Amino acid sequence: MTDPVLDELLRPYRDQIFYLGHVHGSKPRLPLWFKHFDRGPDGAGEAYHLGIFGKTGSGKSVLAKMILLAYARYPKMALLVIDPQGEFARDMKKGGTSGEFALPVGDVARKLGKQPVTLTVRNLVLDRWELFEQILFESLFFERLTVPKGENRELACGVLADKLQKAKIKLADLHQRKSFDAAWALLQDDKVQKVFYRTEASRARFDTALHEADPDEFFNDYWRPVAELFREDRPGAKSINKALAWLLSLTNDDGAPRDNRPILVIDLSKEQAKGLFWNDKIQSLVIKRLLDGLGQTAEYFYKENQSLNALVVIDEAHRLAPRELPSEDDAARGVRGVLIDAARTTRKYGLGWLFISQTLSSLHPEILQQLRIFFFGFGLALGQEFQSLRQLVGSSGTALDLYQLFRDPHSAFDAKSRQYSFMTIGPVSPLSFSGSPLFLNAFNTVEAFLDANDLST
Ligand SMILES: Nc1ncnc2c1ncn2[C@@H]1O[C@H](COP(=O)(O)OP(=O)(O)OP(=O)(O)O)[C@@H](O)[C@H]1O
Ligand SMILES: [Mg+2]
Structure with a gap:
């Protein structure tokens, strides 16, 4: 296979194809598709839940940012990012990037006509x-x-x-x-x-x-x-209802249809909150309120016979939906409960979730069960993780053999020869019809990624 042959084969789908990297161990780019969640020519007609797994440094967050941009191509999609480290928030700023793979997520999104806005959790005004x-x-x-x-x-x-x-x-x-x-x-x-x-x-x-x-x-x-x-008139603050309405509304203030729905990043990173009472419990209560609001809006859209057509990205999802939780931590259990429930129910409302986690075992199993599309990066080839992986992929041995050959990107001698490899399963590619996993090496330069997807500024 070469790129020109693939291009020719996939010509009918050209507008939908998106590239995250090359076929593992080979030259051509691996054609993927990320359809929006509404009906219509580029739509899947329902939401997908996705998961990205791999040990620390395996390139999960970078891959998630690329996928976020794949969805940002659709004006009608609303994107919400729950950002535990403030990493996405940094990337959304003008000229902002983080890490070695300096992808200017915000700049590219703006070029696509999507307005990114960041709110810290503390800027969400409580309204109950x-x-x-x-x-x-x-x-x-x-x-x-x-x-x-x-x-x-x-x-x-x-x-x-x-x-x-x-x-x-x-x-x-x-x-x-x-x-x-x-x-x-x-x-x-x-x-x-x-x-x-x-x-x-x-x-x-x-x-x-x-x-x-x-x-x-x-x-x-x-x-x-x-x-x-x-307090609603706190500077820079927005009530949870208003923030959600701003993210999800299909019309402008004047009632005209909206050109492009935005990206909202909720920054959970620790920073000084002067004059506010704050701790992890309060944070959990605020997140739960936000997720509850999202679910209610999705249901409302559904009753109006409309798809919410929204994706929520949750980095370090094991923090919000861990398998194990002390039974006395009601606030955290509340958040996890909404997430489990959402994973089960919101697909038909057009609300999809992208969960990112270092291990399969740390994320609640009911969430794992609901995922349709998986990306497995380096670091799940041992012990319990490998058992879980085997369960998800099926016992098609050769795929797992290939997966086990993935190298730790950070063992490479110099940055240029690092490979960020992923195995993917689920309906994410025109080539995944057979149901067997596909393998890719993520682009290792920002330019290659932007060029492949016509996103260069
Ligand atoms: N495809 C890539 N090409 C080049 N560098 C990459 C690529 N993917 C990730 N990196 C770089 O490798 C480092 C780790 O990547 P990333 O932050 O995405 O890992 P992670 O899996 O999210 O780790 P953690 O679980 O600790 O959050 C970062 O500096 C990032 O910029
Ligand atoms: Mg990360």
């Missing part, structure tokens, strides 16, 4: 009373009022949120002193106290703590950092 209850529960507010973590505190948070709502106080106004004053007054109300402390003795203890406390200190140190998360 339920979240206020949960976050107040996690915070030091009630701790300092001598209410330990447990059922009483849960009840206290619940009744406080309830009464504040009844007093017509808005979530977005919770950061104001007058909202705090209202809350502080509510807590002194005997009827309110009775909701979370039954015995007179506990109520008396709480009441004493409340009266000895300095309201100014409580407002500044314990209330505001929580309430700020719900």
Whole structure:
């Protein structure tokens, strides 16, 4: 096979073909196709879930960025990236790249007419009373009022949120002193106290703590950092609903059809969050809220007989959907639960997921089961990983023999001779009709990738 022969054979599909690299151990480029998830000539008619696996440094993130650009060619597709290290966020900036393979993802996307926007998780404004209850529960507010973590505190948070709502106080106004004053007054109300402390003795203890406390200190140190998360006029912040509507809407503000749906990157990397109450639990609650919103929107589109036509990329997916989780970590279990559920249900809504993970065993098995397209990079040839791989690929021995010949890219002497090899299974190529795996070496220069796909600037 040579490139001209392949080109001729695949002429009818030329517009759909996308290249990530060359056939492993050979010259021609491996023709792949990444169809969008709606109906129509370039569409698959349903979403695909994809997975990229391989040990650290095997080139997963780079491959994911190339695939992201394959989908970015479709104006109608909306793309969401959950970015644990801030790596995609960096790449989206003007002239931004990361790592040795300096792919300017943002610049190429902009050239394709797609606008990338990055939000840190902390810039997502929370918009549910339920979240206020949960976050107040996690915070030091009630701790300092001598209410330990447990059922009483849960009840206290619940009744406080309830009464504040009844007093017509808005979530977005919770950061104001007058909202705090209202809350502080509510807590002194005997009827309110009775909701979370039954015995007179506990109520008396709480009441004493409340009266000895300095309201100014409580407002500044314990209330505001929580309430700020719900504040809509925080600079640079967007409510979760608005962010999702911006990403997924099919029309502009004036109701005209939109030319191109954007790319939204949610940056989860750690950075200073001044004046905000923040920890991993809060992060999990925010991500869950975002994913819930996405699922609801997808369902809504489905009822309107429309495909959401969106892809969510989750790098280091084992962090959000691990196989093992301590049973007490409710917030993290919540996120994993939505992901498992989404992998099962959202395909028919036109919502696809690309999960990236270093090992097969670290990702929850129910998610693995739902993947249609796999890319396996270097590093899964041993022990338990190899067993899992064998299960997924089937026992077609020769494919696994070839896979085992993959070399660690970083064992190569110089950068130029490094090979980032992948085995792929699933309907990702006009050549994958037989169901047997295909093998590729990813392009090892940015130019080769851009040229092959007519993306050069
Ligand atoms: N096809 C490629 N050609 C040249 N360099 C590459 C290629 N793929 C990856 N690299 C480089 O190799 C390094 C590791 O790649 P990458 O970050 O994609 O690995 P990874 O599998 O995502 O690792 P981790 O699991 O640690 O995130 C980076 O510096 C990257 O730029
Ligand atoms: Mg990576």
